[in-house]
Amino acid sequence: MKNKLLAALAVLLVAYGIAYLVLNSRDPLLLWDWSEIDTSEKYFPTGFVWGAASAAHQVEGGHQNINNFGRWEKQFHANGEPTIVNGDKSGIAVDHWNRVEEDTQLMVDLGLDAYRFSVSWSKIMPAPGVVDQAALQHYVDEVDTLIANGITPMVTLHHFTHPIWFEDLGGFEKQKNIAHFVEFSVIVFKALQSTVKQWCTINEPGVYMFDGYLSGHFPPGKVDPQLAGKVLENLMRAHVQVYTKLKSLPGGDKASIGLVKNMMQMDAQSQYNIMDHFIKFFADNNYNEAVLRLFRTDEFEFYMPTMADLSSKIDGASKALDFIGLNYYSHYAFNFNGNIDESLEAKAYPGEMMTDMDYGIYPEGIYRAIKRISQLDVPIIITENGIADGKDDRRADYIDRTLYAVSKAIEDGYDVRGFYYWSLTDNFEWNLGYGQRFGLYHVDFMTQERSLKEGSKTYVEIIRQAKQ
Numbered sequence: 001m002k003n004k005l006l007a008a009l010a011v012l013l014v015a016y017g018i019a020y021l022v023l024n025s026r027d028p029l030l031l032w033d034w035s036e037i038d039t040s041e042k043y044f045p046t047g048f049v050w051g052a053a054s055a056a057h058q059v060e061g062g063h064q065n066i067n068n069f070g071r072w073e074k075q076f077h078a079n080g081e082p083t084i085v086n087g088d089k090s091g092i093a094v095d096h097w098n099r100v101e102e103d104t105q106l107m108v109d110l111g112l113d114a115y116r117f118s119v120s121w122s123k124i125m126p127a128p129g130v131v132d133q134a135a136l137q138h139y140v141d142e143v144d145t146l147i148a149n150g151i152t153p154m155v156t157l158h159h160f161t162h163p164i165w166f167e168d169l170g171g172f173e174k175q176k177n178i179a180h181f182v183e184f185s186v187i188v189f190k191a192l193q194s195t196v197k198q199w200c201t202i203n204e205p206g207v208y209m210f211d212g213y214l215s216g217h218f219p220p221g222k223v224d225p226q227l228a229g230k231v232l233e234n235l236m237r238a239h240v241q242v243y244t245k246l247k248s249l250p251g252g253d254k255a256s257i258g259l260v261k262n263m264m265q266m267d268a269q270s271q272y273n274i275m276d277h278f279i280k281f282f283a284d285n286n287y288n289e290a291v292l293r294l295f296r297t298d299e300f301e302f303y304m305p306t307m308a309d310l311s312s313k314i315d316g317a318s319k320a321l322d323f324i325g326l327n328y329y330s331h332y333a334f335n336f337n338g339n340i341d342e343s344l345e346a347k348a349y350p351g352e353m354m355t356d357m358d359y360g361i362y363p364e365g366i367y368r369a370i371k372r373i374s375q376l377d378v379p380i381i382i383t384e385n386g387i388a389d390g391k392d393d394r395r396a397d398y399i400d401r402t403l404y405a406v407s408k409a410i411e412d413g414y415d416v417r418g419f420y421y422w423s424l425t426d427n428f429e430w431n432l433g434y435g436q437r438f439g440l441y442h443v444d445f446m447t448q449e450r451s452l453k454e455g456s457k458t459y460v461e462i463i464r465q466a467k468q
């Protein structure tokens with residue numbers, strides 16, 4: 001009897017051990033003792049690109065009546081709450097549309113090399129097949145201004161927003177609509193290819209899928225797991241089609257084209273609870289692994305137990321990346337409470353200092369993200385990283401530690417080519433409105449006056465030292 005019990009216990013222990021190893025093999029938790037680390041020891045190779053990033057809807061203004069998010073801002077959730085915190089509206093945002101010269105000077109003042117921004121599909125194509133030449137020219141001029149000031153442009157074609165007419169056709173819910181996005185991308189590419197060499201097709205397909213189709217935070221505000229999977233699949237198809245098309249155009253061979261992947265890490269709340277690991281594994285599967293697997297194998301899979309099940313092949317996906325853009329902000333903790341649906345709701349990792357959002361400060365996570373995404377075997381560009389910090393009392397350390405982690409990854413042999421801080425200025429933070437201040441520059445939203453934040457000087461100093 002005693003022997004049988006011992007044997008059963010041994011089997012259980014081995015099973016637990018195997019499950020633990022399998023569920024953790026992709027991306028185990030990494031915690032550094034920062035009190036033991038001298039962050040001043042950073043190394044960045046010559047030619048490493050220092051930048052800042054933004055997106056049209058968040059900074060330009062003028063989208064309230066023309067794109068999916070502008071329309072969303074005027075709506076209410078079923079419980080009567082406005083879709084945007086405080087009922088904020090993007091409005092004129094930080095008026096970047098009219099302040100390109102001023103904002104370019106702000107970049108120069110910081111010692112930046114590069115600027116990542118998105119072009120507004122809804123301004124360039126007010127109706128299907130119709131091009132607003134003046135809007136297109138605006139971006140031609142913006143790129144010229146950047147280049148004249150020594151700032152290299154990186155253009156994002158889709159950063160969460162698109163014209164209302166595209167949304168009303170079903171947006172990325174329908175595979176046949178991808179042709180519209182390809183058409184728009186070709187128009188922009190032809191206008192800018194001679195001056196813009198770095199292109200991001202789609203920003204964070206996982207976030208667009210999650211917030212638009214699972215959490216209901218972004219338009220169209222649906223909660224539909226199967227449709228979420230379909231939308232993610234179509235976004236990835238759109239990336240491959242745009243990549244292939246642009247590469248075939250004059251100038252395509254000289255363009256470097258990638259996708260921007262947000263790597264939010266999924267962790268178990270308790271390292272000892274195998275069910276917590278199980279839940280985080282599922283969350284990671286759809287949010288991170290679905291995209292990484294596709295780029296490795298051409299196979300798309302999206303699965304949520306009892307809720308969604310999709311799989312398909314996307315030919316050419318594994319050859320459709322010249323670089324991968326990596327956006328990194330934080331990690332989430334998952335804890336199994338008996339109900340899979342509820343347990344899939346992410347929480348901040350316990351015990352961490354928080355940013356102003358529900359993101360804990362976890363700088364070593366960027367090392368983890370770089371290591372994992374390096375499996376795609378293409379150069380890595382950190383296309384976004386930053387902190388919402390209204391008091392500006394955490395920004396300096398956040399930047400210092402994050403860039404220490406990036407530098408360590410480079411020293412350990414990972415091919416990271418550049419870093420774009422999110423964001424150049426405070427701006428409209430989607431469903432969270434104007435309350436979240438990510439900018440290197442503070443913006444007074446009444447006067448539009450920009451002023452450099454104390455904490456941002458750490459970024460300036462790191463850049464200065466790296467270039468010595």
Ligand code: GAL
Nearest residue numbers: 055203204207262422429430
């Ligand atoms: C990213 C997004 C940006 C910005 C940032 C800060 O997911 O691409 O547009 O909002 O988050 O939360």
